[in-house]
Amino acid sequence: MDEAIKNELKALVENIEFDVPMRTKTSLRVGGPADVIAAPANAAELQRLIRYIREKGLPFFILGRGTNLLVLDGGIRGVVIDLKGLNTLEVREGGVVYSGAGVPLPKLVYFAMENSFAGIEFAAGIPGSVGGAIVMNAGTTEGEIKDVVESITLMGAGGDISEIKKEALPFSYRNLSLPKGTIVLGAAFRMRAGDKEEIKERVGALLQARKAKQPLDLPNAGCIFKNPASAQAGRIIDEVGLKGLQFGGARVSELHANFIVNNGNATAKDILSLGAFC
Numbered sequence: 227m228d229e230a231i232k233n234e235l236k237a238l239v240e241n242i243e244f245d246v247p248m249r250t251k252t253s254l255r256v257g258g259p260a261d262v263i264a265a266p267a268n269a270a271e272l273q274r275l276i277r278y279i280r281e282k283g284l285p286f287f288i289l290g291r292g293t294n295l296l297v298l299d300g301g302i303r304g305v306v307i308d309l310k311g312l313n314t315l316e317v318r319e320g321g322v323v324y325s326g327a328g329v330p331l332p333k334l335v336y337f338a339m340e341n342s343f344a345g346i347e348f349a350a351g352i353p354g355s356v357g358g359a360i361v362m363n364a365g366t367t368e369g370e371i372k373d374v375v376e377s378i379t380l381m382g383a384g385g386d387i388s389e390i391k392k393e394a395l396p397f398s399y400r401n402l403s404l405p406k407g408t409i410v411l412g413a414a415f416r417m418r419a420g421d422k423e424e425i426k427e428r429v430g431a432l433l434q435a436r437k438a439k440q441p442l443d444l445p446n447a448g449c450i451f452k453n454p455a456s457a458q459a460g461r462i463i464d465e466v467g468l469k470g471l472q473f474g475g476a477r478v479s480e481l482h483a484n485f486i487v488n489n490g491n492a493t494a495k496d497i498l499s500l501g502a503f504c
């Protein structure tokens with residue numbers, strides 16, 4: 227990247243790094259270098275950055291916590307924007323919980339539990355950020371993010387900020403379709419009053435179940451394949467005998483067939499080849 231642009235970016239965002247291996251930023255621990263990772267401290271800094279990026283015609287990519295990403299070995303050109311600075315987490319008027327996009331989802335689950343808000347327990351054990359969870363409509367058979375979202379705050383490609391009510395949001399299975407370049411800044415969540423001990427019990431049981439069923443000791447990105455209608459991708463992969471299949475450093479988990487794990491030295495190419503074979 228051009229030195230002049232690097233210097234202008236440094237002047238816009240204090241928390242900025244260059245040539246960062248994306249394997250250090252993703253749960254799969256693969257991915258080549260990003261030219262730039264900029265972490266704006268707040269929405270105003272993000273807005274200035276987005277306007278600069280647009281003015282210069284630079285490509286950009288939004289990073290949550292990298293738990294649903296397979297970054298290619300060639301890395302990412304342009305600016306990766308890390309939203310960890312958007313970390314507001316509070317109860318607002320009317321009992322709504324507001325969370326910034328950069329808040330880790332487990333922290334929101336814990337915050338709800340501590341404040342006796344029920345309804346988001348299904349998300350216990352899903353890693354990632356609140357912003358990532360909204361864009362992915364993260365969930366399980368117990369529930370999904372759209373069930374608890376009341377509204378989301380967005381930044382458009384030109385830096386304009388708006389709030390959209392849930393009714394107007396096109397959520398679908400593990401997806402929220404937003405116009406290209408839109409950034410989720412945060413969301414208001416509507417939960418119900420609950421009994422703290424009961425919430426704790428449900429969260430604890432879900433975390434235990436994950437520990438038993440998922441290969442959490444090795445780098446992974448959760449389930450690799452979406453479930454086809456009325457079937458489970460993991461069961462299908464298991465039934466055709468692919469558990470344990472290995473390409474380079476990537477392996478189909480013996481514990482959960484819909485997880486591809488990184489044995490330590492996997493490349494993105496290994497993971498893609500194994501996924502394509504499955």
Ligand SMILES: Cc1cc2nc3c(=O)[nH]c(=O)nc-3n(C[C@H](O)[C@H](O)[C@H](O)COP(=O)(O)OP(=O)(O)OC[C@H]3O[C@@H](n4cnc5c(N)ncnc54)[C@H](O)[C@@H]3O)c2cc1C
Binds near residue numbers: 353366408409446
């Ligand atoms: C062990 C493990 C278990 C998992 N279990 C589940 C599960 O049960 N259910 C489930 O649904 N998922 C699961 N996942 C997948 C993953 O955690 C979720 O999809 C999560 O919501 C991704 O959030 P993230 O912040 O890591 O997003 P990232 O991986 O950083 O990004 C994912 C996508 O969202 C975009 N994005 C992220 N933040 C924003 C934002 N603020 N604005 C605009 N775009 C944004 C990124 O550009 C990218 O396209 C699991 C993953 C792991 C590693």
